[in-house]
Amino acid sequence: KAGVTQTPRYLIKTRGQQVTLSCSPISGHRSVSWYQQTPGQGLQFLFEYFSETQRNKGNFPGRFSGRQFSNSRSEMNVSTLELGDSALYLCASSLDGLYGYTFGSGTRLTVV
Amino acid sequence: AQSVTQLGSHVSVSEGALVLLRCNYSSSVPPYLFWYVQYPNQGLQLLLKYTSAATLVKGINGFEAEFKKSETSFHLTKPSAHMSDAAEYFCAVSGRNYGQNFVFGPGTRLSVLP
Numbered sequence: 001k002a003g004v005t006q007t008p009r010y011l012i013k014t015r016g017q018q019v020t021l022s023c024s025p026i027s028g029h030r031s032v033s034w035y036q037q038t039p040g041q042g043l044q045f046l047f048e049y050f051s052e053t054q055r056n057k058g059n060f061p062g063r064f065s066g067r068q069f070s071n072s073r074s075e076m077n078v079s080t081l082e083l084g085d086s087a088l089y090l091c092a093s094s095l096d097g098l099y100g101y102t103f104g105s106g107t108r109l110t111v112v
Numbered sequence: 113a114q115s116v117t118q119l120g121s122h123v124s125v126s127e128g129a130l131v132l133l134r135c136n137y138s139s140s141v142p143p144y145l146f147w148y149v150q151y152p153n154q155g156l157q158l159l160l161k162y163t164s165a166a167t168l169v170k171g172i173n174g175f176e177a178e179f180k181k182s183e184t185s186f187h188l189t190k191p192s193a194h195m196s197d198a199a200e201y202f203c204a205v206s207g208r209n210y211g212q213n214f215v216f217g218p219g220t221r222l223s224v225l226p
Contacts, residue, residue: 004155006155031210031211033213033214035214042216042217042218042219043202043204043214043216043219045213045214045215048211048213050210050211055210055211056211056212056213058213090155090156092156096210097210097211097212098208098210098212099144099146099161099163099206101158101214102158103148103155103156103157104155105153105154105155106154106155108153
């Protein structure tokens with residue numbers, strides 16, 4: 001079965017712009033989580049959605065937001081981009097959000 | 113609060129030698145524990161997980177890990193390293209409720225020398 005699909009794979013944006021990243025979970029998975037990976041901070045949790053509701057949120061500023069659609073696909077949005085937002089953004093999906101998460105290959109965002 | 117420490121940001125072993133990657137965790141409640149591997153420009157692949165069944169957990173690619181509550185450790189081992197094992201390895205802890213997020217360790221980069 002198809003894995004977790006993240007689009008696009010690579011993005012280059014300018015400071016101050018906004019960006020939307022997309023994640024299509026494994027079919028039947030209802031929980032989607034997002035993580036940011038940077039060399040300095042490592043892997044950090046952004047938020048988790050289950051059945052279109054945000055169930056858990058990490059310690060990121062309000063510029064980072066997300067949503068989940070009725071088909072479980074999820075998007076995350078970053079507004080007013082800063083250089084420090086350059087990172088690999090990983091999406092993971094799970095049937096129920098307990099522990100069986102599968103990660104996508106990520107979207108690498110570069111802010112210039 | 114939960115946290116994970118991984119001793120050694122970079123570990124080098126010879127091909128065929130034992131691989132030992134260390135992970136210690138801190139958690140106020142019994143956690144779930146995981147090891148993930150990441151190859152360059154890739155996402156994370158689950159190697160194995162501990163969810164309170166057997167304390168010795170076997171995973172993919174010949175890896176295994178043992179949960180030791182008294183030592184708050186979950187070290188990853190493989191008897192014989194292969195060149196294809198060269199990658200970044202992350203230990204992670206999560207709570208046992210739905211929607212709990214992973215807290216990842218800083219990672220250990222494994223190099224395998226011919």
